[in-house]
Amino acid sequence: MKKLNRSRHLFSHYFALAAIFLLFACDDWNNVPDFDVEETTGYRPVYATEAEAEVKTLPAQEVENAGKIYVIGDYLLIVEQLRGVHIFDNSDPSNPDNIGFLQIAGNGDVAVRDNLLYADQGANLLAIDISDLNNIKVASTIKDVFPFGSKYPPSEGSYFECPDPSKGLVVGWELTTLQNPKCYR
Amino acid sequence: MKSLYKIFSICFLFSLVLITSCGESFDDISDDFGGEGKGGSTARFTFLKGYLYIVDETSLKTIDISQPDNPQVLSTVNVGPGIETIFPYENFLFLGSQTGMYIYSLENGPTPTYLSLFEHSYACDPVVVANNIAYVTLRSGTACATGPDRMEVVDVTNLSNPSLITTIEMINPHGLAVNDTLLFVGEGEFGFKVFNIKNRRDPVEIAYYDSIPANDMISINGRRELIITGEKGIFQYNYADIDSIYQMSQIVATNEN
Numbered sequence: 464m465k466k467l468n469r470s471r472h473l474f475s476h477y478f479a480l481a482a483i484f485l486l487f488a489c490d491d492w493n494n495v496p497d498f499d500v501e502e503t504t505g506y507r508p509v510y511a512t513e514a515e516a517e518v519k520t521l522p523a524q525e526v527e528n529a530g531k532i533y534v535i536g537d538y539l540l541i542v543e544q545l546r547g548v549h550i551f552d553n554s555d556p557s558n559p560d561n562i563g564f565l566q567i568a569g570n571g572d573v574a575v576r577d578n579l580l581y582a583d584q585g586a587n588l589l590a591i592d593i594s595d596l597n598n599i600k601v602a603s604t605i606k607d608v609f610p611f612g613s614k615y616p617p618s619e620g621s622y623f624e625c626p627d628p629s630k631g632l633v634v635g636w637e638l639t640t641l642q643n644p645k646c647y648r
Numbered sequence: 649m650k651s652l653y654k655i656f657s658i659c660f661l662f663s664l665v666l667i668t669s670c671g672e673s674f675d676d677i678s679d680d681f682g683g684e685g686k687g688g689s690t691a692r693f694t695f696l697k698g699y700l701y702i703v704d705e706t707s708l709k710t711i712d713i714s715q716p717d718n719p720q721v722l723s724t725v726n727v728g729p730g731i732e733t734i735f736p737y738e739n740f741l742f743l744g745s746q747t748g749m750y751i752y753s754l755e756n757g758p759t760p761t762y763l764s765l766f767e768h769s770y771a772c773d774p775v776v777v778a779n780n781i782a783y784v785t786l787r788s789g790t791a792c793a794t795g796p797d798r799m800e801v802v803d804v805t806n807l808s809n810p811s812l813i814t815t816i817e818m819i820n821p822h823g824l825a826v827n828d829t830l831l832f833v834g835e836g837e838f839g840f841k842v843f844n845i846k847n848r849r850d851p852v853e854i855a856y857y858d859s860i861p862a863n864d865m866i867s868i869n870g871r872r873e874l875i876i877t878g879e880k881g882i883f884q885y886n887y888a889d890i891d892s893i894y895q896m897s898q899i900v901a902t903n904e905n
Contacts, residue, residue, distance in 0.1 A: 527903040532877045535685030556884045557896045574693035575685040602717045
């Protein structure tokens with residue numbers, strides 16, 4: 464009987480510890496678990512090259528990682544996380560036709576209204592005129608709509624190198640060995 | 649003379665066909681992106697009453713898009729931490745966050761006003777609404793989830809005071825989609841489920857597809873079609889006959905996560 468009580472007691476300690484850990488883990492990387500780690504596995508941002516940072520249409524590409532989806536008229540848009548948007552002619556849903564790729568480095572979400580595609584690009588919101596896919600234009604840019612930008616690695620509960628906006632747009636994350644990481648999510 | 653005219657007009661039509669079929673990479677695709685599109689339940693952007701609404705971590709922004717080439721941030725409402733998704737319903741915006749479901753009203757103009765927060769344990773997932781019922785998924789397995797994996801069915805008839813009707817145990821619920829009679833719920837890598845919601849307060853599971861990973865989905869209600877996105881790619885279903893839902897196509901994702 465005594466033993467049982469004791470193990471219960473222990474269990475509640477574990478529970479409290481776990482709760483505290485989770486509290487920390489749930490906040491942004493400002494509140495972090497333990498930053499005394501010198502060397503650990505984590506994510507490093509991959510920045511767009513100058514060519515990759517340009518918003519433009521490219522020939523159809525394979526879907527590598529299917530992100531968010533969006534339907535506009537007969538078209539199906541598939542976000543390729545941090546890289547851009549696959550455009551499918553979906554007028555025959557039994558046979559969706561991959562017609563091109565809209566390169567938007569750092570993108571995660573899109574929405575379309577009246578031939579304008581709204582897309583996040585890092586911290587900015589772009590309105591892209593897609594009325595002519597052979598000649599798309601960035602109609603406007605609103606800066607700093609997304610103060611948090613595309614700053615997280617793909618998995619939660621991991622250390623990562625804090626992105627540096629001066630190095631460009633983040634277009635991916637590589638799993639690597641980090642020294643003294645300053646970010647965690 | 650009449651037949652000459654006929655020949656001319658046929659030639660003219662034929663040349664038109666030739667011209668339109670001779671585009672470069674994107675053939676005859678102008679003006680097809682008119683109107684308003686539709687996103688999935690994990691979307692962070694939505695349109696409502698001619699404005700664009702955006703959630704980002706802590707805030708809800710109204711973007712005035714009345715001048716297409718000069719959109720402006722009209723207002724920024726601070727909501728709270730961990731805001732992840734936005735769903736439009738009538739004159740209201742439903743936000744999915746790590747602490748619960750927020751309801752904002754646009755009845756007093758384009759800047760949203762707070763109506764209520766339906767709190768739940770820490771979890772990270774979205775909400776959809778139909779016929780005054782909100783369906784909210786809560787999932788564990790991330791750093792942010794301490795609660796169980798489940799779906800909450802919430803009566804939002806009184807938007808200022810939502811009340812829980814029931815909870816349904818799930819495996820690892822992600823995004824969802826709803827129409828008048830059916831509710832589709834993604835179970836992440838574990839597939840997706842279909843619920844009959846003819847009795848809207850009591851969803852009944854009628855099908856489970858465990859081999860089609862589903863992170864989010866869009867239901868095209870007019871065409872009775874469902875588009876699913878997940879780690880194996882994009883899958884499209886027809887559910888015109890709910891007793892025989894069938895897969896129409898698949899777009900393979902080459903990098904399965």
